[in-house]
Amino acid sequence: MAWAHQDKTAIVGIGATEYYMRGKSWPRTINDMAGEAILKACADAGISIKDVDGFAYYSTAGAGYLDKFDTASLMETLGIPHVGFSATLTSGGGGASGAAGLATAGLMNEDCKYCITVMALQQLPQHRLGVVFGAAAPSPENSFLQPSGLVGPGHLMSVLARRHMHLYGTKREAFKEIVQATREHALNRPKAIRRKPLDDEEYWSQPMLADPLCRLDFCLETDGAVAIVTTTTDRAKDCRHPPALIHGVAHGGTRNWGRAFAWMGMQDPDFASSGHKFVAERLWEQTGLTAKDMDCAEIYDHFSCMVLMQLEDYGFCEKGEGSDYVLSGAIRYANRNKVEGAVPVNTHGGNLNEAYIIGLTHVTEAVEQVRGTAINQVEDCEFALSTGGPASLPVSGMILRRA
């Protein structure tokens, strides 16, 4: 059955700062960057900052790994007169695409009229994610993980990737193709951090940071901020750009995935997966669509291997066939009309090549694709998928539709 709020809300504004290599955004502060992204998103939408009256965060309102957004502080500095909605999805980056669904909840409940979702990231030396994981005295729960030396997210993902290789015969060539394909998409993007062609020799010469993953299988460590404005489709008519209609959006997951790689208790087939199957099935049920109906897919890519497992969980290919699927060339923008079943993946270069702002760049790229203003524009793009996570639940996904 179609979702009751289908196409009733839309993303109407997107804004972002420059992207900086880790730590290079200093002496800007995190609220300085967040403010720039919010003001740019409002300008893009054609609304005043004074029209903003809602905040829908994700990552437990985290700004990066140690900072927190606070609605009152943002109101104070930006001059927002009042808010009727201030809420967050829990856990971490898994909520990146689902936050627009939280905004929809606020809009449909008439708590707010223009709702901001924002993420900012500033990795000063003490704020690096790997350091954050490893430096904390382990909690009683984490005392069953941290002593193993699995201290960074890349360590954790590598254990899942290894199981996938064991069960399905996946080879590192598949991870290489994901990195190279999305690198190709970043070559013509002025803001992308990595925009030099990547040949086989360079990939195979990278240090192994957590075997089976090498350095280029890990996403960038960058600073910057991204914001979006969500409103009702009725109000969107007065905005500057055609609205990116929220056609389906879901967050959550199953206990079998749970805390995932912070736990490692999953059994097959969940262990070597992205934990997205539950959200994927909800999206397809909400919309009556399938993976093959997507004109592009902006897939959260903190690690190359997790793109492959999401492609399986969303049904771009069968479970266990992700390697063959990507090696067919199906995820390359250049192959979109050449390879059977091809759907361009991460047309913006993704977290691996453009910038890592905890997943919100995937949402802004999906918006540009359905507006028709993307740099690597897919012709007649009607439906764009974006995802958040794999991570501890919730993970999330969203389908945007051209107006």
Place this chain on the structure above:
Amino acid sequence: MTDNREMSYGPARALPGDQIAITTNPDTEPFWEKAKAHKLTACQCADCGHFRMPPSPYCPECQSTAKQWPDLPGTGTVFSFAICTRNPKNGEEYVYVPVVIALDGTDGAHLVSNLGGCDADDVEIGMKVTVDWNPIKDDWVLPVFKPI
């Protein structure tokens, strides 16, 4: 340039115990008390028999809070693993192998640990392993594993 597909890692070692700390709470402490006595256990529901790790207040199958801590055989199977090359505390070169072990004597409970006693290159999923004991800070003892 070195081709990273040709790499050889050499011996895998457990991480140095003097760098490892844990904390406990009433739900988890029996696991660590048994480890001090060199006995491997896991949290088992005293009502329905389901194992859960890490130990937690409720059984996810039947919501019972009754726990028991049986002596396990101390053996298991490598479910998955990674190979890491830097000591996480100081960044020095140090080859270690984090492993997820499926514990024998349970209904598939996993324990995350380290594997030593062989070359990292020789570790395989499905390998049979047995527990070893690594003294860590504050007089606690950490279960680690080695091939049988």
